[in-house]
Amino acid sequence: MFPALIFLQVWSQTVAASDAPHWSYDEGPHGQKHWQNTYPDCGFQSQSPINIQTDSVQYDPNLLPIDPEGYRAPGNLFTILNNGHTVQISLPETMSIHGLPHVYSSVQMHLHWGSKGQVGGSEHQVDGHAFAAELHVVHYNSEKYPNVSVAIHQPDGLAVLGIFLETGKAVNKAYDHILNHLDDIKYAEQEIQIQPFDVRELLPAHLGHYFLYNGSLTTPPCYQSVQWVVFHQPVRISIGQLERLQKSLYVTPEGKIPEVPLVNNFRALQHLNQRVIYSSFDLESSGYSAGEIVAIIFGVLLGCAGLFLAGWIVAKRIREQRMEEQKGVVFTSSTRRAISD
Known part of the structure; x- marks a missing residue:
């Protein structure tokens, strides 16, 4: 576990934080339109996120339901971090997923969202529909590679679960395990340790319906080493919970003026090119x-x-x-x- 945790901190501080070389989501010189100037992989042909067009998805009856192991009782303390681009929660390797061709152990999870009054905030879309936010749970192929720092460079190195979030009237208590700590990490580079909680409750109830495709990290360095599992069923949080996510964090470190709100941290849709999107369920049936x-x-x-x-x-x-x-x-x-x- 130790090498993976070291890499997690390095990844947080050099790839997904504000350390040099700098990158951002805005329209400036370090914005996503210019990522490929510093990170060449960001300009490759199998990038993420994408718009999942259901009329071109291929049903694969051999795809198995995703089977999480260790999600309900992770055991170790979590570290929750504002890395300047998202809120990120470290996860122990004792958590893993089965159902894909290999076993994948967890590394971290993080969120993408929009801003108040804006429609959408998710990275992936389905038939052009953007959801309010999106949770990503990152895993590495622990069956083939010794740690995530090695796996991240391999075509089959990573598997990321994508969970769409939409708003409803009821509060989703599972997400309060994250949202209740946002005031403690308001500024970039702030982090705290929190008690572990049932991560399974963050996922949809049914894990047998999902879209599967080969893609990339959605942030620099954009390595094309991700097998994406995007669940069809969204998870609901309350409008108040979404607004807490949209209003609590800053891109800037504490004391730096002006304070820049952390909002709209989602990458623009990428071209599918020649890739095929598979589904684990038959879209032609009742679903x-x-x-x-x-x-x-x-x-x-x-x-x-x-x-x-x-x-x-x-x-x-x-x-x-x-x-x-x-x-x-x-x-x-x-x-x-x-x-x-």
Whole structure:
């Protein structure tokens, strides 16, 4: 684990931080349009993120559901860092994912988001739709390579889980494990240690529906060593939680004026070129798993049974009421005859 943690700090401080050579997301001379001048890989042909056009996705029935191991009880303390470009949380190698051709051990996770009043903030898009934010969980191929510093240069070296975030009314308590600490790392290069938490709760409920393609890191040095797993099902956080993410952090170190807010930290879409995007589920079908279909059928049948029962009860009461009315008419007629006699 130790070499990977060393590399994680180096990666944070030289690749994803404000150390030289500097890079940014803005329109200036260090902005993403100029990344390839310093980092040549950023101009290569298999870059990320991309727009996932579902009409051109190829269904691969052999793709297995992603199976996280160690996510629910990571064990070690996490380090949460403002690296000047995102909020990044270190993860222990005891966390891993299965279901891909190799076993991948975790390294770190981080977020991408937009700014208040702006539509979108995710890096990937689906059919041109941008989500409010996106979580990336970075892993390296621990089955083939000794550590992430070696794996990052290999075509099959990394696997990154992409999770779309959208807003809803309810607070997602799992994400508060991150958002509650933002005030402690407001400025670039600030970091704290936090208690580990259940990382599985940050992911979608169903891990069997995802898009898979070969791509790159979405920040310099843009190495094309990533197998991207982008989940189809988004995760919901509240509007308030999103706004905390958009308003809490700064690109600049503490004391540096002016203070520059950390917003819009997503890379522009890259060309797909000749790459193929695969899906683990059939987009032509209903999009539901076999278990979900069974549950839906059972729910429909149960609903029909309920309606039938309710109708039967109403009909029975109507019949009983009519019978009572008929008895009342017979009784009244008999009484009148008795009086007249």
